[in-house]
Amino acid sequence: MNAHPHAASRFCMHCGGRLARRTPPGDALERLVCEGCGFVHYLNPRPTAGVIPERDDGRLLLVRRAIAPGFGEWAFPGGFMDVGETAEEAAARETREEANLRVEALSLLGVYTRATAGVVVIVYEGRALGEGSAGSETSEVAWFRPDAIPWDALAFDTTHRALEAWLRRRGLER
Ligand SMILES: [Zn+2]
Structure with a gap:
């Protein structure tokens, strides 16, 4: 089936900012985090x-x-x-x-x-x-x-x- 729609995203769906792989505070895994607004793009099944x-x-x-x-x-x-x-x-x-x-x-x-x-x-x-x-x-x-x-x-x-x-x-x- 299709790849996850966020898996290849490079830009924030909210502000268009660039996404970076980072482990948010209190989290255990690397996530895609917006460098503009800080929104965390979780990749859920x-x-x-x-x-x-x-x-x-x-x-x-x-x-x-x-x-x-x-x-x-x-x-x-x-x-x-x-x-x-x-x-x-x-x-x-x-x-x-x-x-x-x-x-x-x-x-x-x-x-x-x-x-x-x-x-x-x-x-x-x-x-x-x-x-x-x-x-x-x-x-x-x-x-x-x-x-x-x-x-x-x-x-x-x-x-x-x-x-x-x-x-x-x-x-x-x-
Ligand atoms: Zn953003």
């Missing part, structure tokens, strides 16, 4: 939400990503939350956008972190209503049997970990 949709025949849907990172690789639908929506709503919206698919009966599967990327992934499982098709940011959708998940072509380690949890919940193994 950003939450994303996604769904592993399941069909009545036990297959799960993955999308092939048409954007970086993970271009050409498989992931479940998901993306950054917008202000004003719940995690469930964000997960369902991303599934509509990326897979043209509606989902219902969302149930929390797990919460996973890509620490270096500063991303927290909230993953649901849910029942698919329809077949879906490629949407924005995806080139293809496909329904995989649990024993045919493309482990060597998954986009993120969080994709791996969530799919492994999905299998465990069904008494299956990779």
